[in-house]
Amino acid sequence: MTVITIRLEEELLDALKKLADLEHLDRTNLIKKLLRKVTKEELIENVLKLYTKGQVTLEQASELANVPPWEVIDLMVLRGIQHKGTPEELRADVRRRLEEIGLKGLADDI
């Protein structure tokens, strides 16, 4: 473990003391708990933004956020983040696949 020193405003320190009392934790353990929680949340938020912009893939998002890909997919649904892909791309993909499986006539009708 590494020891770090940070300067806190009196107001924040006071709030931490109150929270530590309420949670029956000493200040160090309370700060560690809060940092763990907030760091995970912020990391996920930032990674989801990258994924939404198409800057990382699902697997990369999962690795960066340190959560399994299942969780990334669940979070996207929960937050209403839509899968990329337009109707135009869908039609082009359908036509391509139908041609690959020998249904060119049907592909031409799409």
Place this chain on the structure above:
Amino acid sequence: MIKIDACSFIYLVKSDLLSLASELYKEIRITDSVYDEVIVQGKRAGHPDAAVAEAEVQRKKIKIIHSKAKKEPSLASLGLGESDTIAEARAESCSAIIDDSRAKIVARKLNVPILSVDIMLIEALARKKITMNEFHKMARDLNSVANYRSDKYADLLTIANIVSRWKK
């Protein structure tokens, strides 16, 4: 035979479509990197669906392969499972199911035949493996996992109508 990457594998498990994939493609293969990301890491993190996926891999006799295929430089921009899946499909000249938009772009540039799970449903309908009613239910279940844009989802249903009415 078909290869499946992590994103599509999760979509297939969560929307209960692995059986349909097995019926359509006979042999399904995933790379050990995909297995690790989806099942090993998923179970370690306590995600309940990871255990379901593991049971499905055994039940459907999905083959787990160690990727040895040569990788093109463009694959370095993807995750390990995605790049392994595309490299393997390219090496064996077979199709891959890939739903991740970024991975799809890279696969297309390498001329790897790819489809996504929604296209698989259209293919199943075209090959008369499912009825229109089954298609509607499956598409609804898939949409609850993939969360498609509403205009894309509407178009998927329109295409399905064309396919179901089509006669050679």
